[in-house]
Structure formats: C-alpha cells, structure tokens
Amino acid sequence: MAIFSKTCEYAMRAVFYVAQRSHEGYKVGIKEIAGHINSPEPFLAKILQQLSRDGVILSTKGPNGGFYFDAASLNRPLADVVTAVDGDEIFTGCGLGLTYCSESNPCPLHEEFKKVRNQLTHMLHTTTIGKFNLGLIKGKFTLNK
C-alpha cells in the first residue's frame, strides 16, 4: 500500500503536466494528459472532473478547449489537489485508525506519527502546483512509467 491512493497519484501527475503546459501557453485535452502521465483515460477524466468541480483546475469545452491553470491557480498548494480527491483524512487522521486523532486521548503512536504527518502536511502546503514547471520543461522530471 502506497501513501496516496491511485486516484490521488494520477491527480498529482496530471496537475503537474497540465501546469507545465499552461506555463507554455496551452490547454490540454484528456487524451494528451492521459498519454503523457500513463493513466487510463476514462478514469483520469473522472478525476479531473472532480478537480474541476472543486475549482482546483480550470477547463473549457469545445474546440481548442481542455484543462489549464491560470496564474493564481498555479500558486495553489498541492495539498488542495490531495484534499479534493482524497479528503483531509491524511492531514488529520489517526495513524492507528482511531476515529479521531486526539491530544487528550491519544493512541500510542500519536506523538511519533504526528511529526511525520505534520511534515507531510507542510510539504504539500509549501509545494505549489506550478513549482516544477521549469524543471519539467527542461526534461528534468518524469511523469510516466
């Protein structure tokens, strides 16, 4: 089991790809995105629909339409993507699966787990959607295989 769900992984990969293409001045269709991040096209469509409903990603229909980000959206944190598709359990939930994570009634792992969870939270809040655009354009990163 991975840290993030498949849904969330595809969402983040797609968002990084669309961000790069937006930086380059293009909108991108589902087919192009799915091809470049190596994800099942119809499944990815569902995920991007969700992101679109939540206002995380922008889209327009019709010819020359597709998904894209504006300047403001490129500065949103990656955490918004995670929350939109997976909710906030990963940011607030108990590591041992108790109903609530609680300071006053903690599980044994609470103190140790909280540190890890806080670092993950901090990382996802300080990493913006557009952070890797230049690196992606320069070919420094991979989003498929």
Next chain:
Amino acid sequence: MAIFSKTCEYAMRAVFYVAQRSHEGYKVGIKEIAGHINSPEPFLAKILQQLSRDGVILSTKGPNGGFYFDAASLNRPLADVVTAVDGDEIFTGCGLGLTYCSESNPCPLHEEFKKVRNQLTHMLHTTTIGKFNLGLIKGKFTLNK
C-alpha cells in the same frame, strides 16, 4: 484515505495490545484482542495469522494458548509489522505512483517526498513493538474508538 491500510492499522493496534499483555505475563486470544482494539474478530484473526506466519508474533493453540511476544520480539521494530501486512511499498515507493522511485529519473515530487518517506521509515524502525507497554499499563493511551 489514510496513510496505512485498515489491515495495517488493526495489526499495529493488536500488536501494541498483545505486547502490553505479554509484558504483564499473559497470552491473549483473538476474542480478547478484538474486544480491546475494537476490530472485527474474524478479520483480525486473518491478520494475526499472517503476522504469525511471518514470525512477527508468537502463538500457541489449545487451552491457555493465544498470541504473545517474547523479550526478543518486543524489541522488534514496528516496521516489521507494517512490512508483514502491507509490504514495503510505503518505504520505497514513488509518491506519484511511478513504477520505481529513482534518483536518476525522478518524478517532480521526488526530493520533497523522499524526506517525508525517510522520516516515516525512521520512525517505524526506531519504534519497537514493546515501546508503549508501560504507558499502556498506566492507561496513558487508547487503542479502541
């Protein structure tokens, strides 16, 4: 979605409870464990079977039998429990779901994700199964609800 699977959460809760009872000198049956960690009994049985096959937990059949840890087992890292039920993907996998996490061909999130993953790994390797025995006996921690 939580960091760990339900299976893994139940496994860790069970292990902490059995460790405490072992420290107190008892073996514990499935029914008692499930009751104290609030988990479905037959499902937990499967999980503990797996841990037993992997040699993470000890068990004996028959009257006065049950699950327990010896002194050596109490010093094993919690990471062994996670690996036994969920594999090592959480310790080695790519945060964006690429087939392999690679230094030479990294995903955009690689550097940032690696830090979080390393801290999680470190935490699970330095936390022993028996670490919380005294705290549990003193009632400082909760394992149900």
Next chain:
DNA sequence: AAAATAAAGGACAAAAATGTCTTTTATTAA
C-alpha cells in the same frame, strides 16, 4: 484417552477503489 480450548486454514460475501463505456452539454470554428 477424551473433552475442551484456541489458532490455522479455506471458502465465501460485502464494500470500496479502480477502470470502462455511452450519452449529454457547452463551446468554437467554419
């Protein structure tokens, strides 16, 4: 040795996550 106990094992069931397909709606280009 017999009966009681408790884990081990296997088959099955429900729920959730993941993946697919078809139709509808909105937008643009011609």
Next chain:
DNA sequence: TTAATAAAAGACATTTTTGTCCTTTATTTT
C-alpha cells in the same frame, strides 16, 4: 447556423480491500 470538438455526467464492470463463516489442526486439562 451547422458541424466539429471536448468536457460533463451517468451507468456499468472489474479488482482489491475488508469482513464473515465453517472446518481442521494442535495443545492442554481432566
């Protein structure tokens, strides 16, 4: 205004995770 394009939406299918039940095996007590 029509045709083409592309996302939105909804129904459906598969796989994995989670959960249940019943039988078997090993151990201990009587």
